[in-house]
Amino acid sequence: MILNVVKVGEESFSSLRKGSFVQQNPTHRRLFAVLSRALPSVFLGAVVSALLPFSSGAYGQTQAAGGQASESAVVNVYSSRHYDVDKEINDAFTKATGIRVNVVSVKEAAQLVERMKAEGKRSPADVLMTVDVGNLQVAKSAGLFGKLKSSTVTDGVPAHLRDSDDEWTAVSFRARVIAYDKSKIKEGEITSYEDLADPKWKGRVLVRSSNHVYNQSLAASLVTALGEEKTESWARGVTQNLARKPEGGDTDQLKAIAAGRGQIAVVNSYYAGRLLASNTDEDKKTMQNIALLFPNQGDRGTHVNVSGVGLVKNAPHAAAARKYIDFWLSKESQSKIANAMFEFPAVVGVEPAPVVKAFGSPKFDTVPLSKVAANSPTAIRILDKAGWR
Ligand SMILES: [Fe+2]
Numbered sequence: 001m002i003l004n005v006v007k008v009g010e011e012s013f014s015s016l017r018k019g020s021f022v023q024q025n026p027t028h029r030r031l032f033a034v035l036s037r038a039l040p041s042v043f044l045g046a047v048v049s050a051l052l053p054f055s056s057g058a059y060g061q062t063q064a065a066g067g068q069a070s071e072s073a074v075v076n077v078y079s080s081r082h083y084d085v086d087k088e089i090n091d092a093f094t095k096a097t098g099i100r101v102n103v104v105s106v107k108e109a110a111q112l113v114e115r116m117k118a119e120g121k122r123s124p125a126d127v128l129m130t131v132d133v134g135n136l137q138v139a140k141s142a143g144l145f146g147k148l149k150s151s152t153v154t155d156g157v158p159a160h161l162r163d164s165d166d167e168w169t170a171v172s173f174r175a176r177v178i179a180y181d182k183s184k185i186k187e188g189e190i191t192s193y194e195d196l197a198d199p200k201w202k203g204r205v206l207v208r209s210s211n212h213v214y215n216q217s218l219a220a221s222l223v224t225a226l227g228e229e230k231t232e233s234w235a236r237g238v239t240q241n242l243a244r245k246p247e248g249g250d251t252d253q254l255k256a257i258a259a260g261r262g263q264i265a266v267v268n269s270y271y272a273g274r275l276l277a278s279n280t281d282e283d284k285k286t287m288q289n290i291a292l293l294f295p296n297q298g299d300r301g302t303h304v305n306v307s308g309v310g311l312v313k314n315a316p317h318a319a320a321a322r323k324y325i326d327f328w329l330s331k332e333s334q335s336k337i338a339n340a341m342f343e344f345p346a347v348v349g350v351e352p353a354p355v356v357k358a359f360g361s362p363k364f365d366t367v368p369l370s371k372v373a374a375n376s377p378t379a380i381r382i383l384d385k386a387g388w389r
Pocket residue numbers: 268
């Protein structure tokens with residue numbers, strides 16, 4: 001196993017795994033222990049990259065598995081994802097190419113972006129992986145990404161799921177769907193996001209906070225399709241229909257329907273997929289009375305968002321990073337992501353997981369997501385003004 005994972009945050013750098021450069025070197029280990037107690041993670045990152053030869057010398061000259069020691073036999077990945085399948089793909093990449101993968105894993109993408117900004121040109125990061133176009137746009141606006149220049153990306157991933165300036169691409173995508181209690185609401189009573197604002201649903205809608213990027217991007221998609229004014233009255237209508245003050249994540253909204261706290265929820269498709277594919281009685285019970293609908297089939301299609309990746313502009317190992325991104329888009333990796341995450345594969349022609357396939361062939365909104373992301377600041381202002389906290 002040649003994967004190193006660094007988790008930043010509470011665990012700080014104490015969770016460096018066996019095999020990492022720091023772990024193997026007692027002087028650096030002591031230095032890290034002192035720094036991780038004394039400095040916030042963002043500054044620690046900057047100090048780390050300044051002190052350690054991350055992009056060259058000892059760190060860069062990794063003895064790759066089954067290959068020659070090489071300057072480029074490593075790729076440094078900053079990721080806000082934390083899934084087992086990522087490790088599986090990284091291990092397969094190392095096996096196939098001999099290129100070692102170092103992962104800096106942080107839950108919040110914003111922290112990674114701040115860290116990269118603080119590290120500046122000395123950042124060891126080659127690749128940034130995160131979810132939601134809102135986060136990718138923040139990194140893009142900060143000038144952190146370079147051009148992907150990959151035919152694997154342009155030939156395999158539909159245009160609306162990648163950046164119009166070629167600075168990031170989806171590795172998978174998810175739909176923001178509406179779940180409802182089928183014992184209380186008839187099929188066809190709700191068909192669109194716009195319907196959620198209808199006063200007839202007063203006290204029945206469940207949704208997470210508007211501080212979360214999923215809702216910000218959904219609102220940004222409405223700004224893109226309907227304009228500011230209509231989105232504002234929509235946000236006000238939805239806020240007035242809430243069954244409770246926004247709380248919890250998407251799965252919590254599904255559980256709240258099952259518990260009778262409300263009847264309609266807005267969730268990402270993979271959360272429903274996970275529960276539907278689960279073997280536990282609790283999850284089965286949660287989904288027992290819940291139906292899913294893909295909104296806006298009669299017009300623009302259902303809003304989608306991405307898990308995505310960008311190549312860092314000053315990537316110390318750009319060639320390896322390009323290979324790494326292409327590997328995530330290989331049929332084999334795409335199939336792994338689809339079956340483990342219940343997201344839709346980004347590459348055309350790859351089958352989704354059986355439970356996702358059972359959703360049918362919904363029509364998706366194909367407006368370029370970079371256009372949606374550009375409306376994110378407007379959407380955030382509108383959600384705040386509407387009182388959707
Ligand atoms: Fe999520």
